[in-house]
Amino acid sequence: MSEFQDIEKLIRLKRYEQPPEGYYGQFLEEFHQRQRSAVLRQNASDRLFERAAGWFTDFGNSHWLYAAAGAYLVVMTTALLRLSPDAPGQQPVADSHTSPQYEVASPAPVFQPVGNTTGTTVGEKPSSDESVQPVKLLREF
Amino acid sequence: MTQRKRKPDEDKALVKAAKTGDTEAFDQLVIKYTPKLYGLVYNMTSNHEDTNDVLQEVFAKAYKSLKRFRGKSTFYTWIYSISVNMTLNFLKKRGRHRKMSLDDVDSGIQNDPDFIEATAKSDPVRETNISELQERLNMAMMQLSEDHRAVVTMFDIQGLPHAEISKILGVSEGTVRSRLFYAHRQLQNYLEEFRK
Known part of the structure:
Protein backbone atom coordinates (compact mmCIF):
# COMPACT_ATOMS: atom_id res chain seq x y z
CA MET A 1 0.00 0.00 0.00
CA SER A 2 1.29 3.40 -0.96
CA GLU A 3 1.57 6.05 1.71
CA PHE A 4 -0.11 8.37 -0.76
CA GLN A 5 -3.12 6.17 -1.38
CA ASP A 6 -5.60 8.80 -0.22
CA ILE A 7 -4.07 11.43 -2.44
CA GLU A 8 -4.07 9.09 -5.40
CA LYS A 9 -7.78 8.43 -4.84
CA LEU A 10 -8.57 12.12 -4.69
CA ILE A 11 -6.57 12.95 -7.79
CA ARG A 12 -8.22 10.10 -9.66
CA LEU A 13 -11.50 12.00 -9.31
CA LYS A 14 -10.27 14.37 -11.97
CA ARG A 15 -10.86 11.74 -14.61
CA TYR A 16 -14.54 12.68 -14.43
CA GLU A 17 -13.87 16.11 -15.81
CA GLN A 18 -15.05 15.80 -19.37
CA PRO A 19 -15.59 18.22 -22.24
CA PRO A 20 -19.11 19.39 -23.10
CA GLU A 21 -21.38 16.87 -24.75
CA GLY A 22 -20.83 16.52 -28.48
CA TYR A 23 -17.32 17.90 -28.26
CA TYR A 24 -15.56 14.89 -29.75
CA GLY A 25 -17.87 14.90 -32.77
CA GLN A 26 -17.10 18.54 -33.45
CA PHE A 27 -13.40 18.09 -32.89
CA LEU A 28 -12.79 16.15 -36.10
CA GLU A 29 -14.84 18.63 -38.09
CA GLU A 30 -12.80 21.51 -36.71
CA PHE A 31 -9.62 19.60 -37.46
CA HIS A 32 -10.61 19.27 -41.11
CA GLN A 33 -11.48 22.95 -41.32
CA ARG A 34 -8.16 23.97 -39.83
CA GLN A 35 -6.28 21.66 -42.18
CA ARG A 36 -8.03 23.14 -45.19
CA SER A 37 -7.37 26.73 -44.15
CA ALA A 38 -3.74 25.88 -43.39
CA VAL A 39 -3.33 24.53 -46.93
CA LEU A 40 -4.85 27.69 -48.37
CA ARG A 41 -2.59 29.93 -46.29
CA GLN A 42 0.51 28.00 -47.23
CA ASN A 43 2.26 29.62 -50.18
CA ALA A 44 4.06 27.81 -52.96
CA SER A 45 7.56 28.26 -51.53
CA ASP A 46 6.48 26.76 -48.21
CA ARG A 47 5.06 23.75 -50.01
CA LEU A 48 8.21 23.36 -52.05
CA PHE A 49 10.33 23.54 -48.92
CA GLU A 50 8.09 21.03 -47.17
CA ARG A 51 8.33 18.60 -50.07
CA ALA A 52 12.09 19.02 -50.21
CA ALA A 53 12.30 18.40 -46.46
CA GLY A 54 10.10 15.34 -46.80
CA TRP A 55 12.14 14.01 -49.69
CA PHE A 56 15.33 14.61 -47.75
CA THR A 57 13.94 12.87 -44.69
CA ASP A 58 13.05 9.82 -46.73
CA PHE A 59 16.73 9.05 -47.08
CA GLY A 60 16.78 8.11 -43.41
CA ASN A 61 20.15 7.89 -41.70
CA SER A 62 22.08 8.43 -44.92
CA HIS A 63 20.87 12.01 -45.21
CA TRP A 64 24.07 13.33 -43.62
CA LEU A 65 26.04 11.62 -46.36
CA TYR A 66 23.94 13.35 -48.99
CA ALA A 67 24.35 16.67 -47.20
CA ALA A 68 28.14 16.26 -47.05
CA ALA A 69 28.30 15.28 -50.72
CA GLY A 70 26.16 18.26 -51.65
CA ALA A 71 28.32 20.66 -49.66
CA TYR A 72 31.49 19.22 -51.22
CA LEU A 73 30.01 19.62 -54.68
CA VAL A 74 29.13 23.26 -54.02
CA VAL A 75 32.61 24.05 -52.66
CA MET A 76 34.36 22.35 -55.56
CA THR A 77 32.17 24.00 -58.16
CA THR A 78 32.79 27.41 -56.63
CA ALA A 79 36.54 26.80 -56.53
CA LEU A 80 36.63 25.63 -60.14
CA LEU A 81 34.64 28.62 -61.34
CA ARG A 82 36.98 31.00 -59.56
CA LEU A 83 40.07 29.42 -61.12
CA SER A 84 38.64 29.10 -64.62
CA PRO A 85 40.56 31.29 -67.21
CA ASP A 86 37.30 31.96 -69.02
CA ALA A 87 35.68 33.51 -66.04
CA PRO A 88 34.91 37.18 -66.74
CA GLY A 89 37.23 39.75 -65.15
CA GLN A 90 39.70 37.09 -64.12
CA GLN A 91 43.39 36.84 -65.13
CA PRO A 92 45.31 33.62 -65.41
CA VAL A 93 47.75 33.86 -62.54
CA ALA A 94 50.56 31.96 -64.23
CA ASP A 95 50.66 34.26 -67.31
CA SER A 96 50.28 37.60 -65.62
CA HIS A 97 53.97 38.52 -65.92
CA THR A 98 54.80 37.04 -69.29
CA SER A 99 51.87 37.62 -71.55
CA PRO A 100 52.43 40.59 -73.87
CA GLN A 101 48.77 41.56 -73.78
CA TYR A 102 49.16 42.52 -70.14
CA GLU A 103 52.18 44.83 -70.65
CA VAL A 104 52.01 48.16 -68.94
CA ALA A 105 50.84 50.67 -71.50
CA SER A 106 51.93 53.83 -69.71
CA PRO A 107 55.57 55.01 -70.16
CA ALA A 108 58.13 54.30 -67.51
CA PRO A 109 58.77 57.16 -65.11
CA VAL A 110 61.32 59.62 -66.44
CA PHE A 111 63.92 61.29 -64.30
CA GLN A 112 62.84 64.83 -63.76
CA PRO A 113 65.52 67.31 -62.81
CA VAL A 114 64.78 69.32 -59.73
CA GLY A 115 66.14 72.77 -59.53
CA ASN A 116 68.23 74.21 -56.65
CA THR A 117 69.01 77.68 -55.37
CA THR A 118 72.18 78.00 -57.34
CA GLY A 119 70.48 77.53 -60.61
CA THR A 120 71.91 74.05 -61.17
CA THR A 121 70.03 70.81 -61.24
CA VAL A 122 70.62 67.94 -58.90
CA GLY A 123 73.16 65.42 -60.22
CA GLU A 124 74.50 67.86 -62.74
CA LYS A 125 77.64 69.91 -62.69
CA PRO A 126 77.12 73.66 -62.94
CA SER A 127 77.25 74.55 -66.56
CA SER A 128 78.83 77.58 -67.96
CA ASP A 129 76.56 77.39 -70.97
CA GLU A 130 74.75 80.68 -71.37
CA SER A 131 71.66 79.04 -72.72
CA VAL A 132 70.98 77.59 -69.30
CA GLN A 133 68.87 80.04 -67.40
CA PRO A 134 68.90 80.05 -63.62
CA VAL A 135 65.63 78.88 -62.06
CA LYS A 136 64.03 81.54 -60.03
CA LEU A 137 62.35 80.53 -56.82
CA LEU A 138 58.82 81.67 -56.52
CA ARG A 139 58.88 81.44 -52.75
CA GLU A 140 61.38 82.70 -50.27
CA PHE A 141 62.33 80.67 -47.23
CA MET B 1 -6.71 1.76 -14.03
CA THR B 2 -8.42 3.47 -16.91
CA GLN B 3 -6.02 2.24 -19.51
CA ARG B 4 -7.73 0.14 -22.14
CA LYS B 5 -6.17 -2.76 -23.96
CA ARG B 6 -4.70 -1.38 -27.13
CA LYS B 7 -4.28 -3.11 -30.42
CA PRO B 8 -0.94 -1.95 -31.80
CA ASP B 9 -1.50 -3.84 -35.06
CA GLU B 10 -4.64 -1.88 -35.71
CA ASP B 11 -2.72 1.37 -35.20
CA LYS B 12 0.08 0.14 -37.43
CA ALA B 13 -2.33 -0.54 -40.26
CA LEU B 14 -3.96 2.85 -39.85
CA VAL B 15 -0.59 4.62 -39.74
CA LYS B 16 0.57 2.76 -42.83
CA ALA B 17 -2.57 3.72 -44.70
CA ALA B 18 -2.37 7.34 -43.51
CA LYS B 19 1.22 7.54 -44.71
CA THR B 20 0.11 6.70 -48.21
CA GLY B 21 -2.36 9.59 -48.14
CA ASP B 22 -5.44 7.84 -46.77
CA THR B 23 -6.96 10.71 -44.80
CA GLU B 24 -9.77 8.55 -43.48
CA ALA B 25 -7.23 6.32 -41.80
CA PHE B 26 -5.77 9.34 -40.06
CA ASP B 27 -9.29 10.40 -39.06
CA GLN B 28 -9.68 7.02 -37.37
CA LEU B 29 -6.56 7.71 -35.36
CA VAL B 30 -7.87 11.16 -34.42
CA ILE B 31 -11.19 9.71 -33.29
CA LYS B 32 -9.46 6.98 -31.32
CA TYR B 33 -6.95 9.15 -29.47
CA THR B 34 -8.81 12.43 -28.93
CA PRO B 35 -10.54 11.37 -25.68
CA LYS B 36 -7.31 10.06 -24.14
CA LEU B 37 -5.26 13.03 -25.20
CA TYR B 38 -8.00 15.37 -24.11
CA GLY B 39 -7.67 14.02 -20.57
CA LEU B 40 -3.92 14.44 -20.67
CA VAL B 41 -3.90 18.00 -21.98
CA TYR B 42 -6.89 19.18 -19.99
CA ASN B 43 -5.46 18.01 -16.69
CA MET B 44 -2.25 19.84 -17.47
CA THR B 45 -3.85 23.10 -18.63
CA SER B 46 -7.10 23.09 -16.59
CA ASN B 47 -8.81 24.95 -19.40
CA HIS B 48 -11.10 23.51 -22.07
CA GLU B 49 -10.43 26.12 -24.75
CA ASP B 50 -6.68 25.84 -24.37
CA THR B 51 -7.00 22.08 -24.44
CA ASN B 52 -8.92 22.21 -27.71
CA ASP B 53 -6.32 24.50 -29.32
CA VAL B 54 -3.40 22.40 -28.16
CA LEU B 55 -5.06 19.19 -29.32
CA GLN B 56 -5.80 20.61 -32.76
CA GLU B 57 -2.14 21.56 -33.08
CA VAL B 58 -1.04 18.15 -31.83
CA PHE B 59 -2.97 16.33 -34.56
CA ALA B 60 -1.88 18.83 -37.20
CA LYS B 61 1.73 18.28 -36.18
CA ALA B 62 1.26 14.51 -36.12
CA TYR B 63 -0.25 14.58 -39.60
CA LYS B 64 2.68 16.60 -40.95
CA SER B 65 5.27 14.46 -39.21
CA LEU B 66 3.70 11.10 -39.95
CA LYS B 67 6.19 10.32 -42.70
CA ARG B 68 8.99 10.67 -40.18
CA PHE B 69 7.35 8.20 -37.80
CA ARG B 70 9.41 5.04 -38.27
CA GLY B 71 7.41 2.80 -35.98
CA LYS B 72 10.23 2.23 -33.48
CA SER B 73 7.71 3.03 -30.76
CA THR B 74 3.96 2.57 -30.88
CA PHE B 75 1.83 5.30 -32.40
CA TYR B 76 0.28 5.64 -28.96
CA THR B 77 3.63 6.52 -27.33
CA TRP B 78 4.55 8.80 -30.22
CA ILE B 79 1.34 10.84 -30.17
CA TYR B 80 1.49 11.04 -26.37
CA SER B 81 5.05 12.41 -26.58
CA ILE B 82 3.99 15.04 -29.06
CA SER B 83 1.06 15.99 -26.84
CA VAL B 84 3.16 16.26 -23.68
CA ASN B 85 5.86 18.32 -25.38
CA MET B 86 3.41 20.65 -27.06
CA THR B 87 1.46 21.11 -23.84
CA LEU B 88 4.63 21.89 -21.90
CA ASN B 89 5.61 24.45 -24.53
CA PHE B 90 2.15 25.94 -24.41
CA LEU B 91 2.27 26.22 -20.62
CA LYS B 92 5.63 27.94 -20.75
CA LYS B 93 4.23 30.50 -23.16
CA ARG B 94 1.03 30.99 -21.22
CA GLY B 95 2.61 31.29 -17.83
CA ARG B 96 1.62 29.23 -14.89
CA HIS B 97 -1.05 31.37 -13.28
CA ARG B 98 -4.32 31.63 -15.06
CA LYS B 99 -7.88 31.12 -13.97
CA MET B 100 -9.13 27.61 -14.22
CA SER B 101 -12.16 26.42 -16.11
CA LEU B 102 -14.49 24.47 -13.87
CA ASP B 103 -17.72 24.96 -15.75
CA ASP B 104 -17.84 21.57 -17.33
CA VAL B 105 -17.40 19.23 -14.43
CA ASP B 106 -19.18 16.01 -15.24
Whole structure:
Protein backbone atom coordinates (compact mmCIF):
# COMPACT_ATOMS: atom_id res chain seq x y z
CA MET A 1 0.00 0.00 0.00
CA SER A 2 1.29 3.40 -0.96
CA GLU A 3 1.57 6.05 1.71
CA PHE A 4 -0.11 8.37 -0.76
CA GLN A 5 -3.12 6.17 -1.38
CA ASP A 6 -5.60 8.80 -0.22
CA ILE A 7 -4.07 11.43 -2.44
CA GLU A 8 -4.07 9.09 -5.40
CA LYS A 9 -7.78 8.43 -4.84
CA LEU A 10 -8.57 12.12 -4.69
CA ILE A 11 -6.57 12.95 -7.79
CA ARG A 12 -8.22 10.10 -9.66
CA LEU A 13 -11.50 12.00 -9.31
CA LYS A 14 -10.27 14.37 -11.97
CA ARG A 15 -10.86 11.74 -14.61
CA TYR A 16 -14.54 12.68 -14.43
CA GLU A 17 -13.87 16.11 -15.81
CA GLN A 18 -15.05 15.80 -19.37
CA PRO A 19 -15.59 18.22 -22.24
CA PRO A 20 -19.11 19.39 -23.10
CA GLU A 21 -21.38 16.87 -24.75
CA GLY A 22 -20.83 16.52 -28.48
CA TYR A 23 -17.32 17.90 -28.26
CA TYR A 24 -15.56 14.89 -29.75
CA GLY A 25 -17.87 14.90 -32.77
CA GLN A 26 -17.10 18.54 -33.45
CA PHE A 27 -13.40 18.09 -32.89
CA LEU A 28 -12.79 16.15 -36.10
CA GLU A 29 -14.84 18.63 -38.09
CA GLU A 30 -12.80 21.51 -36.71
CA PHE A 31 -9.62 19.60 -37.46
CA HIS A 32 -10.61 19.27 -41.11
CA GLN A 33 -11.48 22.95 -41.32
CA ARG A 34 -8.16 23.97 -39.83
CA GLN A 35 -6.28 21.66 -42.18
CA ARG A 36 -8.03 23.14 -45.19
CA SER A 37 -7.37 26.73 -44.15
CA ALA A 38 -3.74 25.88 -43.39
CA VAL A 39 -3.33 24.53 -46.93
CA LEU A 40 -4.85 27.69 -48.37
CA ARG A 41 -2.59 29.93 -46.29
CA GLN A 42 0.51 28.00 -47.23
CA ASN A 43 2.26 29.62 -50.18
CA ALA A 44 4.06 27.81 -52.96
CA SER A 45 7.56 28.26 -51.53
CA ASP A 46 6.48 26.76 -48.21
CA ARG A 47 5.06 23.75 -50.01
CA LEU A 48 8.21 23.36 -52.05
CA PHE A 49 10.33 23.54 -48.92
CA GLU A 50 8.09 21.03 -47.17
CA ARG A 51 8.33 18.60 -50.07
CA ALA A 52 12.09 19.02 -50.21
CA ALA A 53 12.30 18.40 -46.46
CA GLY A 54 10.10 15.34 -46.80
CA TRP A 55 12.14 14.01 -49.69
CA PHE A 56 15.33 14.61 -47.75
CA THR A 57 13.94 12.87 -44.69
CA ASP A 58 13.05 9.82 -46.73
CA PHE A 59 16.73 9.05 -47.08
CA GLY A 60 16.78 8.11 -43.41
CA ASN A 61 20.15 7.89 -41.70
CA SER A 62 22.08 8.43 -44.92
CA HIS A 63 20.87 12.01 -45.21
CA TRP A 64 24.07 13.33 -43.62
CA LEU A 65 26.04 11.62 -46.36
CA TYR A 66 23.94 13.35 -48.99
CA ALA A 67 24.35 16.67 -47.20
CA ALA A 68 28.14 16.26 -47.05
CA ALA A 69 28.30 15.28 -50.72
CA GLY A 70 26.16 18.26 -51.65
CA ALA A 71 28.32 20.66 -49.66
CA TYR A 72 31.49 19.22 -51.22
CA LEU A 73 30.01 19.62 -54.68
CA VAL A 74 29.13 23.26 -54.02
CA VAL A 75 32.61 24.05 -52.66
CA MET A 76 34.36 22.35 -55.56
CA THR A 77 32.17 24.00 -58.16
CA THR A 78 32.79 27.41 -56.63
CA ALA A 79 36.54 26.80 -56.53
CA LEU A 80 36.63 25.63 -60.14
CA LEU A 81 34.64 28.62 -61.34
CA ARG A 82 36.98 31.00 -59.56
CA LEU A 83 40.07 29.42 -61.12
CA SER A 84 38.64 29.10 -64.62
CA PRO A 85 40.56 31.29 -67.21
CA ASP A 86 37.30 31.96 -69.02
CA ALA A 87 35.68 33.51 -66.04
CA PRO A 88 34.91 37.18 -66.74
CA GLY A 89 37.23 39.75 -65.15
CA GLN A 90 39.70 37.09 -64.12
CA GLN A 91 43.39 36.84 -65.13
CA PRO A 92 45.31 33.62 -65.41
CA VAL A 93 47.75 33.86 -62.54
CA ALA A 94 50.56 31.96 -64.23
CA ASP A 95 50.66 34.26 -67.31
CA SER A 96 50.28 37.60 -65.62
CA HIS A 97 53.97 38.52 -65.92
CA THR A 98 54.80 37.04 -69.29
CA SER A 99 51.87 37.62 -71.55
CA PRO A 100 52.43 40.59 -73.87
CA GLN A 101 48.77 41.56 -73.78
CA TYR A 102 49.16 42.52 -70.14
CA GLU A 103 52.18 44.83 -70.65
CA VAL A 104 52.01 48.16 -68.94
CA ALA A 105 50.84 50.67 -71.50
CA SER A 106 51.93 53.83 -69.71
CA PRO A 107 55.57 55.01 -70.16
CA ALA A 108 58.13 54.30 -67.51
CA PRO A 109 58.77 57.16 -65.11
CA VAL A 110 61.32 59.62 -66.44
CA PHE A 111 63.92 61.29 -64.30
CA GLN A 112 62.84 64.83 -63.76
CA PRO A 113 65.52 67.31 -62.81
CA VAL A 114 64.78 69.32 -59.73
CA GLY A 115 66.14 72.77 -59.53
CA ASN A 116 68.23 74.21 -56.65
CA THR A 117 69.01 77.68 -55.37
CA THR A 118 72.18 78.00 -57.34
CA GLY A 119 70.48 77.53 -60.61
CA THR A 120 71.91 74.05 -61.17
CA THR A 121 70.03 70.81 -61.24
CA VAL A 122 70.62 67.94 -58.90
CA GLY A 123 73.16 65.42 -60.22
CA GLU A 124 74.50 67.86 -62.74
CA LYS A 125 77.64 69.91 -62.69
CA PRO A 126 77.12 73.66 -62.94
CA SER A 127 77.25 74.55 -66.56
CA SER A 128 78.83 77.58 -67.96
CA ASP A 129 76.56 77.39 -70.97
CA GLU A 130 74.75 80.68 -71.37
CA SER A 131 71.66 79.04 -72.72
CA VAL A 132 70.98 77.59 -69.30
CA GLN A 133 68.87 80.04 -67.40
CA PRO A 134 68.90 80.05 -63.62
CA VAL A 135 65.63 78.88 -62.06
CA LYS A 136 64.03 81.54 -60.03
CA LEU A 137 62.35 80.53 -56.82
CA LEU A 138 58.82 81.67 -56.52
CA ARG A 139 58.88 81.44 -52.75
CA GLU A 140 61.38 82.70 -50.27
CA PHE A 141 62.33 80.67 -47.23
CA MET B 1 -6.71 1.76 -14.03
CA THR B 2 -8.42 3.47 -16.91
CA GLN B 3 -6.02 2.24 -19.51
CA ARG B 4 -7.73 0.14 -22.14
CA LYS B 5 -6.17 -2.76 -23.96
CA ARG B 6 -4.70 -1.38 -27.13
CA LYS B 7 -4.28 -3.11 -30.42
CA PRO B 8 -0.94 -1.95 -31.80
CA ASP B 9 -1.50 -3.84 -35.06
CA GLU B 10 -4.64 -1.88 -35.71
CA ASP B 11 -2.72 1.37 -35.20
CA LYS B 12 0.08 0.14 -37.43
CA ALA B 13 -2.33 -0.54 -40.26
CA LEU B 14 -3.96 2.85 -39.85
CA VAL B 15 -0.59 4.62 -39.74
CA LYS B 16 0.57 2.76 -42.83
CA ALA B 17 -2.57 3.72 -44.70
CA ALA B 18 -2.37 7.34 -43.51
CA LYS B 19 1.22 7.54 -44.71
CA THR B 20 0.11 6.70 -48.21
CA GLY B 21 -2.36 9.59 -48.14
CA ASP B 22 -5.44 7.84 -46.77
CA THR B 23 -6.96 10.71 -44.80
CA GLU B 24 -9.77 8.55 -43.48
CA ALA B 25 -7.23 6.32 -41.80
CA PHE B 26 -5.77 9.34 -40.06
CA ASP B 27 -9.29 10.40 -39.06
CA GLN B 28 -9.68 7.02 -37.37
CA LEU B 29 -6.56 7.71 -35.36
CA VAL B 30 -7.87 11.16 -34.42
CA ILE B 31 -11.19 9.71 -33.29
CA LYS B 32 -9.46 6.98 -31.32
CA TYR B 33 -6.95 9.15 -29.47
CA THR B 34 -8.81 12.43 -28.93
CA PRO B 35 -10.54 11.37 -25.68
CA LYS B 36 -7.31 10.06 -24.14
CA LEU B 37 -5.26 13.03 -25.20
CA TYR B 38 -8.00 15.37 -24.11
CA GLY B 39 -7.67 14.02 -20.57
CA LEU B 40 -3.92 14.44 -20.67
CA VAL B 41 -3.90 18.00 -21.98
CA TYR B 42 -6.89 19.18 -19.99
CA ASN B 43 -5.46 18.01 -16.69
CA MET B 44 -2.25 19.84 -17.47
CA THR B 45 -3.85 23.10 -18.63
CA SER B 46 -7.10 23.09 -16.59
CA ASN B 47 -8.81 24.95 -19.40
CA HIS B 48 -11.10 23.51 -22.07
CA GLU B 49 -10.43 26.12 -24.75
CA ASP B 50 -6.68 25.84 -24.37
CA THR B 51 -7.00 22.08 -24.44
CA ASN B 52 -8.92 22.21 -27.71
CA ASP B 53 -6.32 24.50 -29.32
CA VAL B 54 -3.40 22.40 -28.16
CA LEU B 55 -5.06 19.19 -29.32
CA GLN B 56 -5.80 20.61 -32.76
CA GLU B 57 -2.14 21.56 -33.08
CA VAL B 58 -1.04 18.15 -31.83
CA PHE B 59 -2.97 16.33 -34.56
CA ALA B 60 -1.88 18.83 -37.20
CA LYS B 61 1.73 18.28 -36.18
CA ALA B 62 1.26 14.51 -36.12
CA TYR B 63 -0.25 14.58 -39.60
CA LYS B 64 2.68 16.60 -40.95
CA SER B 65 5.27 14.46 -39.21
CA LEU B 66 3.70 11.10 -39.95
CA LYS B 67 6.19 10.32 -42.70
CA ARG B 68 8.99 10.67 -40.18
CA PHE B 69 7.35 8.20 -37.80
CA ARG B 70 9.41 5.04 -38.27
CA GLY B 71 7.41 2.80 -35.98
CA LYS B 72 10.23 2.23 -33.48
CA SER B 73 7.71 3.03 -30.76
CA THR B 74 3.96 2.57 -30.88
CA PHE B 75 1.83 5.30 -32.40
CA TYR B 76 0.28 5.64 -28.96
CA THR B 77 3.63 6.52 -27.33
CA TRP B 78 4.55 8.80 -30.22
CA ILE B 79 1.34 10.84 -30.17
CA TYR B 80 1.49 11.04 -26.37
CA SER B 81 5.05 12.41 -26.58
CA ILE B 82 3.99 15.04 -29.06
CA SER B 83 1.06 15.99 -26.84
CA VAL B 84 3.16 16.26 -23.68
CA ASN B 85 5.86 18.32 -25.38
CA MET B 86 3.41 20.65 -27.06
CA THR B 87 1.46 21.11 -23.84
CA LEU B 88 4.63 21.89 -21.90
CA ASN B 89 5.61 24.45 -24.53
CA PHE B 90 2.15 25.94 -24.41
CA LEU B 91 2.27 26.22 -20.62
CA LYS B 92 5.63 27.94 -20.75
CA LYS B 93 4.23 30.50 -23.16
CA ARG B 94 1.03 30.99 -21.22
CA GLY B 95 2.61 31.29 -17.83
CA ARG B 96 1.62 29.23 -14.89
CA HIS B 97 -1.05 31.37 -13.28
CA ARG B 98 -4.32 31.63 -15.06
CA LYS B 99 -7.88 31.12 -13.97
CA MET B 100 -9.13 27.61 -14.22
CA SER B 101 -12.16 26.42 -16.11
CA LEU B 102 -14.49 24.47 -13.87
CA ASP B 103 -17.72 24.96 -15.75
CA ASP B 104 -17.84 21.57 -17.33
CA VAL B 105 -17.40 19.23 -14.43
CA ASP B 106 -19.18 16.01 -15.24
CA SER B 107 -21.92 15.15 -12.80
CA GLY B 108 -20.85 11.51 -13.03
CA ILE B 109 -18.41 12.29 -10.25
CA GLN B 110 -21.27 12.01 -7.77
CA ASN B 111 -21.55 8.31 -8.49
CA ASP B 112 -17.90 7.58 -8.06
CA PRO B 113 -17.22 5.36 -5.03
CA ASP B 114 -13.97 7.17 -4.28
CA PHE B 115 -15.76 10.48 -4.27
CA ILE B 116 -18.59 9.18 -2.08
CA GLU B 117 -16.05 7.79 0.33
CA ALA B 118 -14.10 11.02 0.40
CA THR B 119 -17.12 13.22 1.09
CA ALA B 120 -19.68 11.04 2.90
CA LYS B 121 -18.49 11.28 6.50
CA SER B 122 -20.06 13.77 8.88
CA ASP B 123 -16.90 15.76 9.53
CA PRO B 124 -17.80 19.36 8.58
CA VAL B 125 -14.65 19.66 6.54
CA ARG B 126 -15.65 16.61 4.53
CA GLU B 127 -19.05 18.04 3.72
CA THR B 128 -17.47 20.24 1.15
CA ASN B 129 -19.47 20.35 -2.05
CA ILE B 130 -18.34 18.93 -5.35
CA SER B 131 -17.31 22.24 -6.84
CA GLU B 132 -15.10 23.11 -3.94
CA LEU B 133 -13.35 19.76 -4.02
CA GLN B 134 -12.91 20.02 -7.75
CA GLU B 135 -11.55 23.52 -7.38
CA ARG B 136 -9.14 22.46 -4.70
CA LEU B 137 -7.99 19.52 -6.78
CA ASN B 138 -7.37 21.74 -9.76
CA MET B 139 -5.60 24.34 -7.69
CA ALA B 140 -3.43 21.68 -6.13
CA MET B 141 -2.54 20.34 -9.56
CA MET B 142 -1.70 23.80 -10.83
CA GLN B 143 0.69 24.30 -7.93
CA LEU B 144 2.85 21.49 -9.25
CA SER B 145 5.57 22.11 -11.77
CA GLU B 146 4.65 21.18 -15.35
CA ASP B 147 6.88 18.10 -15.28
CA HIS B 148 5.37 16.84 -12.04
CA ARG B 149 1.87 17.58 -13.24
CA ALA B 150 2.47 15.59 -16.41
CA VAL B 151 3.53 12.55 -14.42
CA VAL B 152 0.61 12.79 -11.99
CA THR B 153 -1.82 13.20 -14.89
CA MET B 154 -0.53 10.16 -16.72
CA PHE B 155 -0.15 7.92 -13.67
CA ASP B 156 -2.96 8.87 -11.31
CA ILE B 157 -5.61 10.15 -13.68
CA GLN B 158 -4.95 8.21 -16.85
CA GLY B 159 -3.60 5.08 -15.25
CA LEU B 160 -0.51 4.66 -17.41
CA PRO B 161 2.22 2.40 -16.01
CA HIS B 162 5.62 3.81 -15.05
CA ALA B 163 7.33 2.16 -18.03
CA GLU B 164 4.97 3.76 -20.52
CA ILE B 165 5.36 7.18 -18.93
CA SER B 166 9.15 6.88 -19.04
CA LYS B 167 8.97 6.13 -22.78
CA ILE B 168 6.65 9.04 -23.43
CA LEU B 169 8.76 11.52 -21.49
CA GLY B 170 12.09 10.05 -22.55
CA VAL B 171 13.30 9.71 -18.96
CA SER B 172 14.12 6.70 -16.80
CA GLU B 173 11.53 4.90 -14.75
CA GLY B 174 13.43 6.01 -11.67
CA THR B 175 12.89 9.61 -12.64
CA VAL B 176 9.20 8.97 -13.16
CA ARG B 177 8.91 7.38 -9.70
CA SER B 178 10.89 10.18 -8.12
CA ARG B 179 8.72 12.87 -9.73
CA LEU B 180 5.61 11.04 -8.60
CA PHE B 181 6.87 10.82 -5.04
CA TYR B 182 7.59 14.53 -4.77
CA ALA B 183 4.35 15.45 -6.53
CA HIS B 184 2.31 13.27 -4.19
CA ARG B 185 4.01 14.74 -1.16
CA GLN B 186 3.27 18.24 -2.40
CA LEU B 187 -0.35 17.36 -3.15
CA GLN B 188 -0.69 15.80 0.27
CA ASN B 189 0.07 19.17 1.83
CA TYR B 190 -2.40 21.03 -0.36
CA LEU B 191 -5.20 18.54 0.16
CA GLU B 192 -4.59 17.63 3.78
CA GLU B 193 -8.11 18.45 4.92
CA PHE B 194 -9.71 16.11 2.37
CA ARG B 195 -7.73 13.10 3.45
CA LYS B 196 -8.82 10.58 6.05
